Amino acid sequence: MAMTMTQKILAAHCGEKEVKAGQFINCDLDMVLGNDITTPVAIKEFEKMGIDKVFDTKKVSIVPDHFTPNKDIAAAEQCLCVRKFAHSLDIENYFEVGEMGIEHVLLPEKGLVIAGDLIIGADSHTCTYGALGAFSTGIGSTDMAAGMATGKAWFKVPSAIKFNLIGKFKKEVSGKDLILHIIGMIGVDGALYQSMEFAGEGIATLTMDDRFTIANMAIEAGAKNGIFPVDDKTLEYIKVHSDRTPVVYEADSDAEYEKVYDIDLGTLDYTVACPHLPDNTKLASELSDIVIDQSVIGSCTNGRITDLEAAAKLFEGRKVKKGVRTIIFPGTQKVYLDAMEKGYLKTFVEAGCVVSAPTCGPCLGGHMGILAAGERAISTTNRNFVGRMGHVDSEVYLASPAVAAASAITGRITTPEELEQL
Amino acid sequence: MKLKGNVFKYGDHVDTDVIIPAQYLNTADPKELAKHCMQDIDTTYASKVQDGDIMVGGINFGCGSSREHAPLAIKGSGASCIIAKTFARIFFRNSINIGLPILECPDAVDGISTGDVVAVDTDTGVIKNITTGKEYQAAPFPPFLQNIIELGGLVKSIAKN
């Protein structure tokens, strides 16, 4: 029977020749991930099982990134709990402040996740690694505990939606605009329980960072995972970052899809998701009256070096509009260092932005840029739910780094082209 | 399992940031979490809910982050089960894994209002709105999941096996 790319990876990890949509299977895991919020709950569950070691000390990653550097005493206690656990169980991939970053930027960069892997993470944006041709999906803390103990997790095999990409982006349009466009088109539950499989010649024109951004937001359409085929760019990325050998799976040409969408990248324009759901999308050009108090550039969606490059290009020689707090948060220490070497950090500071340590910080209303009642932010993050970045009466507009930077400069939602004309 | 309680009904796309805002995630104690459960859309839920009450939602209930704190907060608040048109997938598996019964039944959701008294039989999937007298049938869980729920959640089922 023909299988999708996702189904092939699942089949290979449960020892079956083939699997079909709807089937329940138990799979072997290549990586189990947790952060400072979800791991403490998992540790409690782990301890209930009465086990004193994880299934493989190399195949568990713990990244305290949400409330770090510790935002308050309670957060410090949670991190302490996680740190003790990681040390006492000899977990190799535990990343302390100073070496860490936002988990979904960090794991690919450290070469811990590669094509063909099956990864679960107690964080919904674990779907990011689909960019590398892996099956990766978010799960909860109990699943994490069970995964750490047994190296296995249960799944219901998903059906899939195919997105056939052709052409290439015009101007500074990016992967963020594409994924916002897709979510606007199919809705926040448009891919519920399903895989989003990307295909088509247009993929070759996407950078790896674009693909990470796109796969990252598959969950915002309710998907179980988002996945890209492996091409030369993927293999080159893996070669640079990992010593392991990738396993490449391809969807069968006659695999079944619930739906197929054809998207010409050249027809897309700067896209923004308005409050309070990621599918509430409009073109940035339709929103030029929306005045902002804060611009946030970073996160696991858009905190990679090409994201900072897109923003730095616009900030070069310009200033942030007086009164607009502009917060840049690079994804990892490495991204931070690269941005320093390329001169982006200087550009940001000279423009009047503040550069944060790598952390989730403002993305989830944790720290480093919380909004007050009535305030409005444009942000390159992935969620704009009620209260996501602070007060319940605040608002978040989701956009690409280029649009967030242009908007920081004018103080209202602005496209890079409009900025050039001002 | 037979359950009965008053209904608290909410709309579509109730996300985990609403169920338990991130600022309270510096604890994982269900009772602490319960104090802030639903507060962004219903400031009275935490004070009004009683043990056994039933939460009802529309489509895509529990969308958003993977925080298990969300079903834990609802369970900690005393609610005995959730009925929705559809659930977001991580919330769905988290609820099963912590042993919080959840049922998908669009017809029941349309026929139930806040304040109704509803009885649920999780074994058969039968939902009865005692206030209106109407009965609905939710699809029962496949045996694989029924097994996890019956053993009291994933951890207990692993310990058993």
Ligand code: SF4
């Ligand atoms: S940056 Fe935001 S979305 Fe990404 S892992 Fe952190 S909190 Fe989650």
